[in-house]
Structures are given as C-alpha cells and as structure tokens.
Amino acid sequence: MDDPPPPPTTTTGWWSGAVGYQVYVRSFADSTGDGVGDLGGVLAHVDHIADLGVDYVWLNPVFPSPGLDHGYDVSDYTTIADEMGGMPAFEALRDALHDNGIRLVMDVVPGHTSSAHPWFVSARRGRDAPHRDFFVWRDPAPDGGPPTNWESVFGGSAWEYDERSGQYWMHRFLPDQPDLDWRNPAVRAAFDDILSLWFERGLDGFRVDVAQGLLADPEWADVPDVPPDMPRAQGNDLRLSGFMGRPETPALYRSWRRIADRHDALLLGEVALSSPEAVAAYLSDDLLHRAFFLPLQHTGWNRDEIAEMLVGAVAAGGGRFAWPQSSHDDPRAATRFGGGATGTRRALAFLHLVATLPGNPVILAGDELGLENGLIPAGLAQDPVSGRGETLVASRDGSRTPMPWDAERPNMGFTTGTPWLPLGANRAAADTVAHQRDDPGSPLQRTRRLLETRRGLTGMLATDDVTWLDLGPDLLGLRRGDVVVVCNFGPSTTVDVGRCRLLVASSDDAVVDDRDGVSIGRDTTVLLRAAEAVTSP
Ligand code: NOJ
Numbered sequence: 001m002d003d004p005p006p007p008p009t010t011t012t013g014w015w016s017g018a019v020g021y022q023v024y025v026r027s028f029a030d031s032t033g034d035g036v037g038d039l040g041g042v043l044a045h046v047d048h049i050a051d052l053g054v055d056y057v058w059l060n061p062v063f064p065s066p067g068l069d070h071g072y073d074v075s076d077y078t079t080i081a082d083e084m085g086g087m088p089a090f091e092a093l094r095d096a097l098h099d100n101g102i103r104l105v106m107d108v109v110p111g112h113t114s115s116a117h118p119w120f121v122s123a124r125r126g127r128d129a130p131h132r133d134f135f136v137w138r139d140p141a142p143d144g145g146p147p148t149n150w151e152s153v154f155g156g157s158a159w160e161y162d163e164r165s166g167q168y169w170m171h172r173f174l175p176d177q178p179d180l181d182w183r184n185p186a187v188r189a190a191f192d193d194i195l196s197l198w199f200e201r202g203l204d205g206f207r208v209d210v211a212q213g214l215l216a217d218p219e220w221a222d223v224p225d226v227p228p229d230m231p232r233a234q235g236n237d238l239r240l241s242g243f244m245g246r247p248e249t250p251a252l253y254r255s256w257r258r259i260a261d262r263h264d265a266l267l268l269g270e271v272a273l274s275s276p277e278a279v280a281a282y283l284s285d286d287l288l289h290r291a292f293f294l295p296l297q298h299t300g301w302n303r304d305e306i307a308e309m310l311v312g313a314v315a316a317g318g319g320r321f322a323w324p325q326s327s328h329d330d331p332r333a334a335t336r337f338g339g340g341a342t343g344t345r346r347a348l349a350f351l352h353l354v355a356t357l358p359g360n361p362v363i364l365a366g367d368e369l370g371l372e373n374g375l376i377p378a379g380l381a382q383d384p385v386s387g388r389g390e391t392l393v394a395s396r397d398g399s400r401t402p403m404p405w406d407a408e409r410p411n412m413g414f415t416t417g418t419p420w421l422p423l424g425a426n427r428a429a430a431d432t433v434a435h436q437r438d439d440p441g442s443p444l445q446r447t448r449r450l451l452e453t454r455r456g457l458t459g460m461l462a463t464d465d466v467t468w469l470d471l472g473p474d475l476l477g478l479r480r481g482d483v484v485v486v487c488n489f490g491p492s493t494t495v496d497v498g499r500c501r502l503l504v505a506s507s508d509d510a511v512v513d514d515r516d517g518v519s520i521g522r523d524t525t526v527l528l529r530a531a532e533a534v535t536s537p
Contacts, residue, residue: 014103015205015266015289017461018055019355019451020362024328025059025084026070027402028365030415037402037414039080039089045405046096048433052368053451056103058207058268060328062090066116068176069384071107072209073114077194094202103204105266110191111213112177120178127165134187136170136179136216137162149222150242154385158243172213172243174384179243182214182252195259205266211253211282211291212271215246233274233295245273253287266290268322276316283320290360293321297330301337301346301523303489307476310357311468319358319464325350326364332399335373344370345507345523348446349487352506352525353476355454356485358464363447366403369431370443374401374424382421397421406434446506453504453527457483471495475520479530486518487525494519500528
C-alpha cells in the first residue's frame with residue numbers, strides 16, 4: 001500500500017506571537033525537600049505562571065540523566081526522571097497548564113546522549129557492538145592523537161580515546177556527552193519515534209538543543225586558526241565549524257516538522273549561530289517553526305549594538321525568531337546591563353522593546369523579578385564548565401540560582417532542604433515574588449502589565465512588518481501596525497512621533513502631552529498607540 005500523503009504543513013499556529021516562559025526546573029521550586037527543583041514544584045506555582053500571562057512554558061531537560069550537565073546528558077528519552085517526579089508529575093503539570101490555557105514545551109537533546117545511555121554503553125563494547133554506529137567514532141591521526149584539531153565547547157579536544165577499541169569518540173561538549181551520528185538513518189528514526197511518543201502524550205512542542213550541531217564535516221578537515229582580529233561571535237562560529245552549522249543540517253528537520261504538524265506541536269530551535277541569515281536557514285514551512293536568536297542574550301546596554309542586531313535579525317527572521325533576554329547559559333539581562341537598580345530598569349526596557357518585535361519573546365524565570373545573577377560563594381560551583389580550564393563558556397551558575405518566592409520561608413520558599421545551588425548571597429526580600437506581587441512599580445507587576453497590554457495589541461500583532469524610526473543617537477524606535485515603540489538609552493528627552501496615546505512604559509518616567517510630544521526618561525521604553533487609532537478608546 002502507498003504511504004498516505006503527508007499532512008499539509010502549518011505556517012501559523014498557537015505559537016504565532018506566543019510568549020514563552022523558560023523554567024530551569026532544578027531551580028524553580030522543590031516539592032520533595034531534596035534540594036532540587038522538580039515538576040511538582042512547577043505544578044505548585046502554576047498560578048504564578050498563569051498570572052504572568054505567558055502562553056507556554058519551556059522546561060529545561062527533565063529526562064533521566066546522570067546530571068553531569070544538569071540534564072543535558074540524557075540516559076533515557078522516553079520517560080521523566082524520578083528526581084523530577086516521574087510520569088505522574090508530567091501528566092499533572094501538563095493538565096494543570098492546559099487547564100489554564102498554557103502550552104507545555106520540553107527540551108530535547110538530539111546531538112548527544114549521556115555516556116550512561118544504553119546505546120552508548122552497548123557501543124563501547126567494541127567495534128561490532130550493537131549501536132556502535134549510533135555514535136561518531138574515528139581512528140587516531142597518524143601520530144596516534146585525536147583525528148582532528150576540533151575543540152569541544154566545554155574546553156579541550158572534542159575527541160576522547162577509547163582504550164578498548166582503539167578509536168576516538170566525538171563530543172561537542174563533555175566527554176560524557178558522546179555525539180550521535182545523524183548521518184545514520186537509524187538515529188533519525190529513533191528520534192522520529194521519540195518525538196511522536198511525547199506529542200502523543202500531549203506535549204505541545206520541543207525546544208531543540210544545539211539544533212545546528214547534528215552533523216560533522218564529512219572530510220574531517222582541521223579547522224583554521226581564528227584570526228586575532230575576528231569578532232568573538234564569528235570566531236566561535238569558525239572555531240566550531242567542524243561540527244556546528246554544517247549546511248546539510250537544516251534538512252534533517254523535515255521529518256520532525258511532519259511529525260510536529262500532525263500534532264499541532266512547536267519546534268523551537270536553539271540555533272546557536274551568530275548570523276541571523278544562518279539561523280533563518282533552519283526556519284521554513286517544512287523545517288523548524290521558530291528559532292532563538294541567541295546573540296541577543298550576549299548584548300550589553302549599547303544602543304548601536306542593539307539597534308544593529310535587531311534590525312538585521314528582524315529582516316532575516318521574518319517573524320520566526322524567538323527573542324531571549326537571558327537564559328540558563330548566559331548572565332541575566334539585569335547583570336549584563338550593569339547590575340543594581342540600573343541593570344533591572346534596563347532589563348525591563350529591553351523586554352518592553354523586544355516584546356513588540358514580530359516573533360516570540362521568551363522570559364527566563366526570575367527575569368520577571370528583575371533578578372541579577374546570584375552570587376555563588378567560592379567552592380560551591382556546580383556548572384561542569386567550572387574547573388575545565390579555558391572554555392568558550394563561562395560558569396553559568398549565576399543565572400541558574402534558585403527562584404526566590406518568599407523571604408519569610410526557608411531558602412526563600414525554594415526548598416525545605418539544602419538547595420543544590422545557593423540562592424545567591426545578593427538575594428534580598430525585595431527580589432521575591434511575595435514582595436513584588438502587590439507592588440505596582442515592581443518588575444513583576446510591570447512585566448504582567450506589559451504582557452496584558454501586548455495581548456490587546458491586535459493591530460500590532462497582526463503584522464510582521466516593522467518600520468525603524470530615525471530618532472537620533474540615543475533612541476531606538478520602531479513602528480509595527482498601529483503601535484510606535486521608543487527605547488531611550490540616553491538622558492531624559494522629549495520626542496515627537498505624531499499624535500499618540502501611551503499604552504504602557506517600562507518605568508514611571510514617561511508622559512505623553514498633545515503639545516510637547518512624548519517625554520521619556522533614561523533607560524525607558526514606551527509603547528504608544530499611533531495617531532489613526534488615538535480616537536478609539
Ligand atoms: C545547550 C544548552 O542550553 C546548555 O545548557 C548545554 O550545556 C549544551 N547545550 C549541551 O547540551
């Protein structure tokens with residue numbers, strides 16, 4: 001019998017314009033007292049997530065794992081780790097989120113497994129062992145050393161020698177994260193099954209870990225030295241080009257897209273490449289639906305840098321990019337933007353700005369509180385990159401510290417046990433959800449108001465067309481539909497953008513006056529409804 005025709009692909013879906021909320025589960029809330037956040041903890045705070053007004057939750061990995069890279073070393077893709085609450089906790093959380101109209105997205109890690117995964121345990125038994133060809137093995141170079149000069153993202157060679165078989169296995173990250181060989185159709189089939197399994201269980205999508213990192217250079221050529229004057233981001237692309245961003249990679253997502261579309265599920269790629277055009281190559285009606293534009297989470301508070309990045313990314317992404325301000329891999333926005341009250345104010349201004357771009361804002365849990373990176377006392381570091389010498393990644397612990405819920409409770413309500421990672425020596429009562437809940441000027445309330453306002457901006461959300469406004473060296477302005485947005489990076493100023501009404505601002509320093517125009521304080525973003533719509537209530 002002929003195969004049934006593939007279902008039509010979907011260009012729009014529930015994810016169009018949807019706002020994401022990233023939950024680093026280990027650090028969100030612990031329901032068992034073992035010091036590690038779990039799905040029961042997320043369930044206990046669904047009201048917080050629903051109040052915030054986000055459309056979907058993305059959970060960092062919750063599959064069984066030895067935890068050497070905190071879940072990004074998966075030893076079983078088919079179930080939920082006991083430590084996270086197992087399948088019953090998944091089902092309860094899925095249902096509670098759905099009851100609140102919120103979708104659930106999890107993290108899938110296709111590039112590598114844990115060395116404890118049964119596939120790799122088998123593969124290591126010898127050259128002819130079952131599943132040997134699921135992984136990337138190469139003979140030593142003529143001098144007995146690694147087959148290529150490729151460096152792992154986490155430092156050192158990307159090759160680990162296996163005494164028993166006399167071959168090296170490849171690992172883009174830790175040696176305990178052996179890379180899968182995506183040129184092997186059996187690997188592709190195994191992941192097709194994994195996706196189908198979870199979507200049939202009611203999962204609404206996957207964030208795809210290192211989506212650009214599934215294939216290696218088939219010529220196994222050494223990568224050239226990075227020229228000293230090359231900008232850091234492009235230098236990293238070049239350094240990793242032996243096994244990241246290979247041009248045949250996007251096509252691998254065709255079968256995933258067919259599976260996802262059958263289930264109305266989202267594929268959101270972590271495509272860690274610096275050029276927006278290179279990221280956009282993974283996005284089309286038969287590849288991934290969406291991809292993060294990660295350079296955004298490396299920016300400082302610099303008008304020109306941010307302007308250049310956003311203009312290029314909006315043009316290349318065509319409404320298909322997700323906009324992260326922070327993540328579990330990079331310093332929180334408030335820290336990157338200078339720290340203290342200034343950093344928090346700027347982070348809010350940044351969120352107000354990117355929330356108006358076509359595509360999907362994604363908020364890292366804790367950023368709605370304006371959190372800075374938590375300060376970790378020496379000796380309590382948890383990130384596996386700590387202590388690995390020179391790596392492309394700095395310690396990520398600071399953005400992973402536990403969520404502060406309530407200063408009156410032990411460990412600010414995160415756990416009754418000993419937190420796996422300290423909350424951060426710099427956490428104060430004013431950082432907690434309990435404190436910010438009733439304060440209209442708090443980051444939490446401002447974030448809620450922004451998302452509530454945004455939901456009502458149907459004229460803005462209906463179009464992906466953006467016009468950038470030339471408003472001088474300190475201001476970054478855009479118009480999308482009937483909404484004008486201005487972010488002020490400089491001192492307080494007044495700007496004339498025509499007759500308009502203030503919708504929402506990231507600080508209290510924003511006033512619209514019919515005669516004088518809009519006055520905007522430093523480090524503040526305003527959303528304005530433009531002239532033709534001003535007469536409507
Ligand atoms: C990207 C993830 O975001 C990061 O946390 C992880 O260490 C690497 N991928 C390896 O899976």
